[in-house]
Amino acid sequence: MSSFRIIQVSDTHLSRERPFFCGNWDAVVTHINAAKPDLVINSGDIALNGADVEDDLRFSAEQHARLQVPVRTIPGNHDIGDNPASPDDAPKQPIADDRRRRYLAHFADEFWTQDAGDWRLVAMNAQLLGSGLPAEESQWSFLREAFKDAGRKPIALFLHKPLFKDEPGETNESKHRYVVPTPRQRLFDLARDTNLKLVACGHVHQHRIFEKDGITHVWAPSTAFILPDAYQPRIGTKEVGLVEYDFDGAEVAVRVVVADGMQQTNIIDVPGAYGDLSKKMAAHTPAVAAQ
Ligand SMILES: [Fe+2]
Ligand SMILES: [Fe+2]
Structure with a gap:
């Protein structure tokens, strides 16, 4: 039985040109370098406008190099653009291969897997879902193999967007806030015979920890900002911070920290x-698209 500690940061929205959220990032860097977790995961919206401004991605990568521990990332809609929620939907900044390539020039990968103590981490690019890009099918192949390869190990899945609000089968919730229903169902079908125990996301800028059908869902807060109630409904807790995970054998303790x-x-x-x-x-x- 082994232990592993992760700190998840999310929605850091960093930019050299528009450094509004860098003060909070400095506080996060200090906290992480003192806590020395085994791994830091940024679950997307790393940059303020990486979808259009490459220097926001470059600066964000430089900022993550200040962390004295291993770091892995997955992209958010503000890093690579967003997926269409339906065939007739046109996001203002759609995900595109040139945007993905720019992200990949500064961050290692957009979907990945690694062991963490007795757990298997699987991280994916939520914005590929429903995108129709060739990489969408590559990611499904990756997920099939990653889930199969995990055997009965407990799996922690990381992605930018929450899978759903209250019910895995819901279809009427905000279309850009959650993974859209068809790929969500495909994901659950793929994970059916696995030991998926944890799903961790960001994107909403509210933190929330709840259990559904034996899976713990963690919505990480943004390190950068919250949104006003008049603009975005209150679903969880509107507070900036980060999430600490202590994996110990097949168990995990989760807490939100400011x-x-x-x-x-x-x-x-x-x-x-x-x-x-x-x-x-x-x-x-x-x-502010899609939160
Ligand atoms: Fe965000
Ligand atoms: Fe987002």
Whole structure:
């Protein structure tokens, strides 16, 4: 029986040009370098606008090099663009191969697997789901093999978006906030005979830990900012922070931590990041895509 410690950070939204959330990142770096986990995972929206600004990705990679422990990442919609939620849906920044290539020039991979103590970590690119890109099928092949190869090991799955809000079969929830229903069902079908025990995500900028059908779902907070209730419903807890996991044998203890020095920034007070939200709310135009 072995132990393994992970710190998950998410939705760091880093940028050299628009460094609004770098103060909180500094606090996170200090916390992680003191805590010395075995691994840090950033579950996406690493950069403020990596989908369009390559230097946001470059700067984010430089910032992660400050961590004195191994780091792995998966992309979020602000890093590589978003998937269409249906055939007639057109995200403002759609996922595309040139965007994926830019991300991959600065971060090692978009889906990966590794052992963590007695557990198997499987990390995937949620924005490939429903994208129609060739890499979407490559990822399904990867997932099939990764799940099969895990045998009866407990699996922790990391992806940017939550799989669902309350019910695995739900179809009526916000289309860009969750994995869309058809690939979600395909994922559950693939995982059916595995020992999937934990699903960890980010994206919503709210933290939440709940259990459904024997699987613990963890929504990591953003390290950067929360969104106003008038713009985004309150589902979990609106608080910036990070998540610490202590894997011990087949068990895992999960806790949300606010690192010393983190500011509880609300995006409505940072119009330079994604525009003036108060004006956009008045005009009923979503400003911060997809949270
Ligand atoms: Fe985000
Ligand atoms: Fe996101």
